[in-house]
Amino acid sequence: MRDYRNSALRVLGMALTLAWAFCAAPPISANGTFWEGVSAGAQILIRLSAVGLIPCIVCILAPRLFDRKMLMWSILGAAVLWLAGWLGNMGVSASAPAPLLVILTFVNGTGTSFFLVFWGLALCRGDAERIERDFVLILVLVGLIVMVALGSPKAILDGVLAAIPVAVAASALMDGVVLPNDSLIRKGDGEVRGECEEAARVTLTPLVLSVAFSITIVSFVWCMFSLRHQELMVSKALLFGLGFMISGLAIWLFVKYSPSVGFVAAARWVLPVMACGLLFNGSEIPELLVAACLMLSVAHAAFEMILRMQVISFARKNQGDELLYVGWGFAAIMAGAFLGPSIYMVVTMTVAIDSLHLTLVVLAVLVGASSLLLLDVETRLGRSHSLNSYEKTSLSANDEIAATAGTAEAAQDITERYGLTNRECEILGMLLQGRSRPYIRDTLYVSISTVDTHVRHIYAKLGVHNKQELIDLAQQLGET
Template identity: 25%
Template sequence: MKFIYGCYTSYHEKGRKNQIGANVGDGIGALLGRIESTFKLRHVGIGFVWAWLYCVYGTPVLFDTTGVSINADGSWIVSAATVVVAFFAGGFAFRRKRVGPRSPLPILAPSALSLGTLLSLLGPSMGEVAVVSGGVLTGAGYALTSILWAMALASVDVEELEAAIPLSTFVTLFCSLIIPALQTEVAAVVSAVLPLISGALLIECFRKDGAAPTRDVASGARSDRTSGEWRRNESGRRHDRTWVPYLLKVSVLLLVIYLVIGWEAANFSSSNAFSLLNYDLASLVSNFAAVLFAILLVLFSKRVSFSGLFRWVMPFLIASLALFLFPGSFAHFGTSVINSTCDTLIEVLLFLFVLSLAKTHGASAALCIGLANGFVQVGVLAGNLLGRFSAEAAAPFDLHSIGLALIALVALAMIAIPQKDPVADDLSAAGSSLAADSVDEALARACLRIQKRCGLSDRETEIAVLLAKGRTRPYIREQLFISTNTVATHIKHIYGKLGIHSKEELIDMVNSEASAK
């Protein structure tokens, strides 16, 4: 990655005099620079779990979907019921637990997922016990692996997560290009190996990134479990529980979204109308679209906002329902693309959102991911069961009635979308306190003018304000929940954009800007 970024930078600087497409080039350069400075392969391990989901439920590798929905398979029903219980129970069980690098859980959970995949595949020929065992192992293994990933990534810098988690979607895209070209037996083995790869990267995360720091919600103190030392947050900000009602609202909205997605998926049957060389074109289009949106998220996202997410997801969900109620393959193709794309992006944003709650509000990453994904799986299960009922109904009127009722439910749910994100509110309050508490507001306004003139990012401007106030690098690291290396990288970029070489020069520049009329 460093070689690619270096080649691009050299080429772009040589051709910088040509202003045609300069803005696009700057955007690509910023993307490559951000990936190069923050990307670590082990942090994309959750992508192999998402790829497993695609292989198992998006292809006929495990479940024969010819003319029927996957919810007609006994192993799927057992798995769907188990994963609901496992997410809720696992979230509460691990909300105060620490998983160290020597814990067997990062090995056992992905191994259970892999073994359950093989048992579900062989179940019909091995009997009812294998079917039930496969369903229990895949359900429990998937839930526990997801919870462990949330716990592992909670110790990683926010800015690294904002690059790594969206880029994890490339794993699913790669599998969507490879799996359909393989023979069924080989594809099944690959699907069973994916959780093991995820497990190996999970162990590496726990080993190299260490345990996530916890915060005493009552006192605002912070403890580093790796050292056992307690430190009070230098900002004096007390962590509250405003995230709890917000998370519950988010979970209910996720239930509604996946109720719709599950219902539509249950009424689909496989068709060759939109397939080419064994490739499902709807899956390919949705995977490419998800990767594109993920790249845009890395490039342009300032903060992860679930309130903003719901404001654009809900209209698309209504559009997918409207298309589904129209007859014809083209309408169903559009529904499939919309649902698959939204599903992938929600997975990405849900992880980012939960980890942001853990870092800024002292929430338990395990509890948050367990609750949110538990409601997701309740929606999937309820939607599939409802879809199975409506698909077996004698009159087509029943299908349209349920579809219209779901449109009304989504429209009603839009009223309950939170107007503000507690993560954004908390960070905004922190950012405003930088300018309003003990430092002259003129410095902050001067930094904003410098930002517009020199092209500083929002995060770089935050750090520039703190530097202008004479804050140290350790203070900045604690205030913004980022690592020492990330702070150093941002300061290097700030100095480069401003054409300076030291903190003293920055202070002089900001003071000069603040005193200018």
């Protein structure tokens, strides 16, 4: 019961934090500025402060913030900074000195970035299937919050945004990772840490670069659409929230029916959706603009969430280095959220290029990226690093080999007795080892839907109804 409670708290906390970021980020006006009357340099600094990139890096360099002795104070301090920065921003006008705007936004971004890293580390504690389910629920909840918030009068919206930091801090304090003698960051033994550090050297740099590049493209394209259709974005604000909810469904289908949930598999369907949405950018037909808004918001939300899922996957793979992976992975997302709009602002303000030619250039980038993006990363990382493929074991290497051989022998014996197919025999062996459905999916490179079909066939042939009955049957047959 406690696990489900903690899972619900983590879903709520992450959803509130992300919803706040999407609803309260500094708006970009039609002429490409975040604040009217503020210089271009100050605009970029404000955007950098808002996304929380620098505070996120500080979190990585200060792991003691997440230690059990400091965690409660870190949560309270981050919530105070978050709320103080937001209230300060509400109390000043756009004509306030640029340094003050930067400072207030930086303080505000410090709180949000801390909690994003906090919830990322907390999500690492979930099991394989629960993580995938939680990310779908997070997207749906973000969509609901965004729809309600953006569809409300400004006074109500401001009240909701002011209440969110308090709600997030309360969720964090109620989460079991804070009570009573636990830490968000697990410590592996020397051998495990050595393996983690070796893996980190191989995977961390391509992970960070690919995530940052992907989010930069996504946020740049969203700026191209939203700034050109300000009136649509105001009158159809609910479309953005609806896009989040649809993206939750898209990720559920992606996880269920795709044999891979890594970067490349996601890019192969997200980037073409973005390209289609961008094609309608210049249309004068309202229905096509609405369709474009939905496609771009779905692609934006789904791709960002899939990248967060992948970051969590790498962090779980390298236990003992969760902060390193979650911190730098989420920092890469923040960097992309900063670079995309900032590059768009610089391009529109300094380069004499019309919207048609800019659209054609970006479409060419999307088409190229759909074919080439992250292919090298997938080759280097392999399927063993796809979401949730890692499942920690306390067995030594020799014991694990012996256990695997024993379950393989038991699976082969059951196969001969009950006439299972070769694929069913493979899956049966992994089930007897206690492997999860995501692990079987990633190992055999088949979709979870296919895994479920094979499992149903195995249960039907053996006359059992769940995994425990299957294990009990295997033990009985092994004793005879």
